Amino acid sequence: MSAKESTLPDYRDLAPEVATRFDRIRQRPVLLSVQNLEKKFGTNGSTHTVFDGITLDIHRREFICVIGPSGCGKSTFIRIVAGLDEATGGQILLDGKAVTGPGHDRGMVFQGYTLFPWLTVKRNVMFGLEMRGKDKFTAENEARQWLDMVGLSKVEDSYPHELSGGMKQRVAIARALANEPRILIMDEPFAALDAQTRCQMQSYLLQIWKKVDVTILFITHDLEEAAYLADRILVLGTNPGRVVEFIENPVPRPRSPDQFVEPAYLSLKLRLEELIHPPVEVEEDKLPMIKLTNAGDDVE
Ligand SMILES: Nc1ncnc2c1ncn2[C@@H]1O[C@H](COP(=O)(O)OP(=O)(O)O)[C@@H](O)[C@H]1O
Numbered sequence: 118m119s120a121k122e123s124t125l126p127d128y129r130d131l132a133p134e135v136a137t138r139f140d141r142i143r144q145r146p147v148l149l150s151v152q153n154l155e156k157k158f159g160t161n162g163s164t165h166t167v168f169d170g171i172t173l174d175i176h177r178r179e180f181i182c183v184i185g186p187s188g189c190g191k192s193t194f195i196r197i198v199a200g201l202d203e204a205t206g207g208q209i210l211l212d213g214k215a216v217t218g219p220g221h222d223r224g225m226v227f228q229g230y231t232l233f234p235w236l237t238v239k240r241n242v243m244f245g246l247e248m249r250g251k252d253k254f255t256a257e258n259e260a261r262q263w264l265d266m267v268g269l270s271k272v273e274d275s276y277p278h279e280l281s282g283g284m285k286q287r288v289a290i291a292r293a294l295a296n297e298p299r300i301l302i303m304d305e306p307f308a309a310l311d312a313q314t315r316c317q318m319q320s321y322l323l324q325i326w327k328k329v330d331v332t333i334l335f336i337t338h339d340l341e342e343a344a345y346l347a348d349r350i351l352v353l354g355t356n357p358g359r360v361v362e363f364i365e366n367p368v369p370r371p372r373s374p375d376q377f378v379e380p381a382y383l384s385l386k387l388r389l390e391e392l393i394h395p396p397v398e399v400e401e402d403k404l405p406m407i408k409l410t411n412a413g414d415d416v417e
């Protein structure tokens with residue numbers, strides 16, 4: 118918990134419908150339970166604790182965003198959830214079963230474009246389905262349905278290099294969802310896109326999430342993206358990584374740009390800014406004695 122008192126007012130005062138939504142979410146079964154998770158890396162006899170004591174529950178169909186300073190262990194955390202890396206302590210339960218390795222119950226989308234360049238869009242989506250033993254006809258049909266879902270039916274025979282960045286990520290989402298994961302794990306998936314495409318992708322993702330029975334765990338460094346997408350926002354701190362706050366997003370759904378001037382949004386944004394950019398306190402006499410400017414042009 119943060120030492121500083123939260124400036125986030127009780128959302129019940131701001132938006133009663135949000136309180137009702139969270140009451141409903143809490144009644145859903147827990148999908149992912151993270152219990153006292155610890156990760157240490159050891160090199161040449163010394164160990165570095167990435168994070169320690171991460172404990173949280175995520176309910177079915179929640180949309181969780183994870184934010185925190187660079188290096189606090191966000192990617193490591195979700196790689197462990199995905200089964201791509203191992204924890205050094207604690208455990209993760211998915212639907213009550215311990216996670217011990219990768220599985221098709223978890224889908225991944227990364228920032229970098231990870232499509233197979235030598236396969237067409239449709240073949241990229243079919244790949245996982247065929248790997249799981251579906252015959253070509255079924256895999257093709259299902260791939261087409263997922264491409265329709267992300268609005269890319271028209272480019273099913275194109276190759277990845279023929280697509281824009283946003284389209285590539287939509288194929289990556291279709292490919293991940295085609296395996297019918299219980300949870301979709303996304304590591305800064307829109308960070309490389311231009312601002313306008315990023316906004317479009319956020320709206321697409323919300324539309325898809327509404328239609329598909331999937332829970333989303335989404336890393337971002339963009340506070341506005343977290344405020345727009347998430348039910349709850351997990352704020353991680355650094356040295357060692359830990360849960361600083363797990364914030365219930367007070368902004369009502371459906372969300373739209375005009376809500377960005379509402380008190381619920383502004384109070385959330387302020388709280389996130391406080392947690393991510395705590396005030397820097399430097400003692401005057403510890404400042405280096407370097408003067409690069411003339412007296413009179415000091416900045417505040
Ligand atoms: N394979 C590894 N070996 C050693 N240290 C690692 C390894 N992977 C990540 N780390 C360290 O773990 C910390 C967290 O990294 P990461 O999870 O990538 O952070 P974030 O995604 O929050 O920026 C960093 O200090 C990083 O150097």
Ligand SMILES: [Mg+2]
Binds near residue numbers: 191192193
């Ligand atoms: Mg990362």
